[in-house]
Amino acid sequence: MTIMQKHVLSKSTFIRGMQCEKSLYLNKHARNLRDEISPEQMAVFSQGTNVGELAQGLFPGGVDCTPESYYNFQESVERTLAEIAKGTKVIYEAAFQFNGVLAALDILVMEDDGWHAYEVKSSTKVSETYEMDATIQYYAITNSGIDLKDISIVHINNQYTKNGPLDIQELFTIESVYDRVQELIVGIPNQVARFKKVLLADKAPSMDISERCNKPYSCDFAGHCWKHIPEYSIFNIARLRQPKKFDLYNQGIVNVEDVPDDYPLNDNQWMQVQCTRSQESFIDQKAIRGFVNDLVYPIYHLDFETFATAVPVFDGSRPYQQLVFQYSLHIEHQNGDLEHREYLAEADGTDPRIAFIDRMIEDCGTSGSVLVYNRGFESGKIEDLIEFSPKHTLALQGIIDRIVDLMVPFRERWYYTPEMQGSYSIKKVLPALVPELSYDNLDIKGGGVASSTFSQMIQGTFEGDVEETRKHLLAYCKMDTLAMVEILKKLSL
Secondary structure, three states: OOOOOOOOEEHHHHHHHHHOHHHHHHHHHOHHHOOOOOHHHHHHHHHHHHHHHHHHHHOOOOEEOOOOOOOOHHHHHHHHHHHHHHOOOEEEEEEEEEOOEEEEEEEEEEEOOEEEEEEEOOOOOOOHHHHHHHHHHHHHHHOOOOOEEEEEEEEEOOOOOOOOOOOHHHHEEEEEOHHHHHHHHHHHHHHHHHHHHHHHOOOOOOOOOOHHHHOOOOOOOHHHHOOOOOOOOHHHOOOOOHHHHHHHHHOOOOOHHHOOOOOOOOHHHHHHHHHHHHOOOEEOHHHHHHHHHOOOOOEEEEEEEEEOOOOOOOOOOOOOOOEEEEEEEEEEOOOOOEEEEEEEOOOOOOOHHHHHHHHHHHHHOOOOOEEEOOHHHHHHHHHHHHHHOHHHHHHHHHHHHOEEEOOHHHHOOOEEOHHHOOOOOHHHHHHHHOOOOOOOOOOOOOHHHHHHHHHHHHHOOOOOOHHHHHHHHHHHHHHHHHHHHHHHHHHHO
16 A cells, blocks of 8 residues: 655645635744744634534535544545545545645535535635635645546535524525636646745745734744844734735834834824824823713723624524623722622623623612723623513613723723833723723733633533633623723823
């Protein structure tokens, strides 16, 4: 039996090469330079795997050709060809190799007119990258002797609302990309040859950072390639578009204070530059005084945590819909008294929104300003709750009507310090105004980790200590609203 030579390119490395040839080279020869994978990224990868397995139900009864070892796809290639020869009609994880290019296809189906290929994506639409992904698959499959009649992307239908048992026919949308693949396929042989040449070179291509570093994906070698860029640089100028940032960079300008005086920036951006140069703060006392004086006691400092799944878990929810599962509430009375209330749903299969609504309505009272950090988020989530539970419309709308956004003074640059480094995120505003209060000692330090953690808990895939983790979730959310209390104190001064 002939042992198949290991592939040089896979569809994932091909796509990597399309984004950046330097990244392609480093991924092969210097993987130790890759950035550490975050828990949030791991959750995304896991979700993609789960969606792929679920989509197999669209074409039941197939044979799975997944290799026993991730590093032995040649075994999968041989098994795929054997199953085709046997007359198998549906194959999962079908693998093909041609000219050193490996393509593992999610689902291969023999239909009435011949073979159809289906690649599953956990996103809600077909992107240009997915079209190129399908093209490299088509290249490997058809050159392996398989006459493909069609190739499609299977993706999530974000208009689907779960009611009762999950309906995968409604959950997924199948979209043919055959015509687009025929347009792209002509360039594949040259691209394959070029990427092979890159991989055989003695050193990585000399490529500077550019917009490609984040298009279409955030590169996992950013920590290596961007190490010459300081933590605070022109790339932190607020609301400055990427082309302008790289225009400055290509002129040799990295430090904010070095931006030329005649460079086209808006007023807020120039304020940031000038404050960086002078290391002095800008404070519009009149605007801030007006903001603070408009607040009505008691002030309810409110923050939500949400989670989202590609596959809706609860009735009345859609794919990727952000569902509330936790809030923290610091109630500040006019006499200076401060009380704290909170809610964290149980991960017991019960829809977290049901108890969340009742508790929040009770805790938020009927009068007094409801202070949030980013009004659009909290207001949007409460509007979703109204849609979910119309009987609570009056009470929930009453909360929305009382919402005041603590972000406004910082977004509008009424209060700006050099320490904010161009950002009005609470994670930058807090250390700038209240350095003695910090997230650093918390086990959960960010909303993304909180979200992915609870998502795993609700889906039964969490492997940690549930009770201990609940304490960490409560501590993180409590810090968010305590931060708001302390920031408001600084503004009031």
